[in-house]
Amino acid sequence: MIPKNPTGDRAETSLKAFYLKFRALIGSIVIIGLAIAAGALFLFAWLADEVLEGDTKAFDETIRSFVHGFSGEMLTALMNFFSVLGSTLFLSIVFVFILIIFIRNHWKRASALLTTTMAGAIILNFALKTSFARARPVPYFDTPLPASYSFPSGHALFAVCFYGALAWLFAARITNRWLQITVCASAILLVFLIGLSRVYLGVHYPSDVIAGYAAAIVWISTITITDSIFEKT
Numbered sequence: 559m560i561p562k563n564p565t566g567d568r569a570e571t572s573l574k575a576f577y578l579k580f581r582a583l584i585g586s587i588v589i590i591g592l593a594i595a596a597g598a599l600f601l602f603a604w605l606a607d608e609v610l611e612g613d614t615k616a617f618d619e620t621i622r623s624f625v626h627g628f629s630g631e632m633l634t635a636l637m638n639f640f641s642v643l644g645s646t647l648f649l650s651i652v653f654v655f656i657l658i659i660f661i662r663n664h665w666k667r668a669s670a671l672l673t674t675t676m677a678g679a680i681i682l683n684f685a686l687k688t689s690f691a692r693a694r695p696v697p698y699f700d701t702p703l704p705a706s707y708s709f710p711s712g713h714a715l716f717a718v719c720f721y722g723a724l725a726w727l728f729a730a731r732i733t734n735r736w737l738q739i740t741v742c743a744s745a746i747l748l749v750f751l752i753g754l755s756r757v758y759l760g761v762h763y764p765s766d767v768i769a770g771y772a773a774a775i776v777w778i779s780t781i782t783i784t785d786s787i788f789e790k791t
Contacts, residue, residue: 601768601772602710602769602772602773602776606690606709606769608765609690609692609709609765609769614763614765617764617765618695618763618764618765621757621764622695622757622760622763622764625754625757625758626698626758626760628758629698629699629758633758634699634758634759637754637755637758637759638755638759639755640748640751640752640754640755641713641752641755641756641759643717643748643752644713644714644716644717644752644753644755644756645713646712646716649676649716649717649720652720653672653676653720656672656724657669657672657673660672667785668727671723671727671781671785672723672724672727674781675719675720675723675777675778675781676716676719676720676723678719678777678781679715679716679719679720679774679777682715682773682774682777683710683712683715683716686709686710686769686773687706687707687708687709687710687712688707690707690709690710691707692707692708692709692763692766693707693708694707694708694761694762695708695760695761695762695763696760697759697760697761698758698759698760699759699760701759701760701761703761704761708762708763708766709763709765709766709769710766710767710769710770710772710773711753711756711762711766711767711769711770712770713752713753713755713756713762713767713770714749714752714753714756714762714766714767714768714769714770714771714774715770715771715773715774716774717748717749717752717753717774718749718770718771718774718775718778719774719777719778721745721748721749722745722749722774722778723778723781724745725741725742725744725745726778726782728741729741729742749771753767753770753771754767
């Protein structure tokens, strides 16, 4: 009769416990992601309906006037800076740079996730803008109006997808909890300031920015949930 190995049994028990906790964590992420995606989808659908009926006009003009009331030379320069951080040209350059880093480090999964997220964001932005064809507001500070439609805000949509995806990917590789929180909080603040800059400069209605956030959250939640499911299987 072969004697049992207590050390081996304890190791096996620990591995099973870790696996069960891991499955529970993944399940929680999926549930939370689904809840966030559902909430964002509901918000976008409601906003879209309000925009089509013209019911957001009072809200948009009130917020635009309030934000514009804080205008000043230094603040305008700062808002222009944040607007650039959400521009297609800037994000394209940073995307290529980040992708090269991921590929050189053999982070294939991260490369695929980031590429899929941004490719989907481009398609989503084009489809939504074309579908609603909302004219842009009169801009402040002689800011040039983009040729594209207003609803939803492409800056807001792309910012959430790009910086949100980066925060998700980097936070997953960080073991320090406070550093993870710092990364995510910084991404949220940056995304907020990019959206605010578009309202401040007058090139978007507030409802455009909120809709851009909502649409992006639905898409990035779909990506992260799918990734968690495939990682689990």
